Amino acid sequence: MSSVDIARNEIVTPDTASAIFSRLDPAKIALLFDVDGTLIDIGPSPFEVDVSDELKESLSRLYERTQGALALVSGRPIRDLDLLFAPLRLPAVGGHGAETRLSEGAPVSRIEDLPEGLRRHLIEAAVPGSGIVYEDKGYSVALHYRKAPQEAERLRRHIAAGRAAFPDERTEVLLGKAMFEVKRPGVNKGDAVRRLMTEGQFVGRAPIFLGDDVTDESVFDILPELGGKGFGVGRHFPQTAGIFPSPADVRQALHLLARDAQPSVRLGTAS
Numbered sequence: 001m002s003s004v005d006i007a008r009n010e011i012v013t014p015d016t017a018s019a020i021f022s023r024l025d026p027a028k029i030a031l032l033f034d035v036d037g038t039l040i041d042i043g044p045s046p047f048e049v050d051v052s053d054e055l056k057e058s059l060s061r062l063y064e065r066t067q068g069a070l071a072l073v074s075g076r077p078i079r080d081l082d083l084l085f086a087p088l089r090l091p092a093v094g095g096h097g098a099e100t101r102l103s104e105g106a107p108v109s110r111i112e113d114l115p116e117g118l119r120r121h122l123i124e125a126a127v128p129g130s131g132i133v134y135e136d137k138g139y140s141v142a143l144h145y146r147k148a149p150q151e152a153e154r155l156r157r158h159i160a161a162g163r164a165a166f167p168d169e170r171t172e173v174l175l176g177k178a179m180f181e182v183k184r185p186g187v188n189k190g191d192a193v194r195r196l197m198t199e200g201q202f203v204g205r206a207p208i209f210l211g212d213d214v215t216d217e218s219v220f221d222i223l224p225e226l227g228g229k230g231f232g233v234g235r236h237f238p239q240t241a242g243i244f245p246s247p248a249d250v251r252q253a254l255h256l257l258a259r260d261a262q263p264s265v266r267l268g269t270a271s
């Protein structure tokens, strides 16, 4: 693998990124991508986001080019990633590390669910008309207040009451982008990526990871031990090699990089 030779935390344009990455040996790297805020723009809610056919085509070509060593590393459940990126079913880490799938046909491994009573209490905060949106991921519950920032304090109190009602359950609150997520402690993307890199087509490769959020820092932290490099999107991280200004720049870089590779999946248009 040639080195990623740019000045530390330099702004990376689509052209420079595709020039840098095209010098890397695709047989020796793994491409790992956070989803929201990295590959796709942040939308008003989890269910109002756009994944373009062009992005799917780029990922499909790069998946082929790296012989399957490409994975999504997301806070979203893998079942939702499959819906968003259909017809692709990419290798994935989901739920901030709670779930992993090595390849398309492989089983999904996932941690145990939170008790139903706790989950029911948490989602009761999403009173109709309140603007609060919830995601019940089973092993965690996310409460989104992007459409109702004035509700953030009420949500904090509601979550504290729920956790107090289940004192024997080990939980922590993740502070995401306009959302609180009640999840199991000790589950993080970094540990999941470390495990992923010991499996199948990922073994022996150097991971290149792009991310934008606090939960991505656990991945940036472990990249040096794996000989990898990290890139931030839209913000500076102390551990990263460079910064893409926005998800649109990431998508354009992937488009340029993928241009010469052959597609592995023919993408149809939605009817």
Ligand SMILES: O=P(O)(O)OC[C@H]1O[C@H](O[C@H]2O[C@H](CO)[C@@H](O)[C@H](O)[C@H]2O)[C@H](O)[C@@H](O)[C@@H]1O
Residues within 6 Å of the ligand: 034, 035, 036, 037, 038, 041, 042, 043, 044, 045, 046, 047, 048, 049, 073, 074, 075, 076, 077, 135, 142, 144, 146, 176, 177, 178, 179, 213, 215
């Ligand atoms: O690790 P990621 O792939 O970045 O996932 C993190 C969370 O992303 C989603 O929530 C965020 O994006 C939404 C859509 O753009 C936005 O409306 C919300 O405010 C953001 O927090 C997703 O819904 C969560 O499940 C992920 O944990």
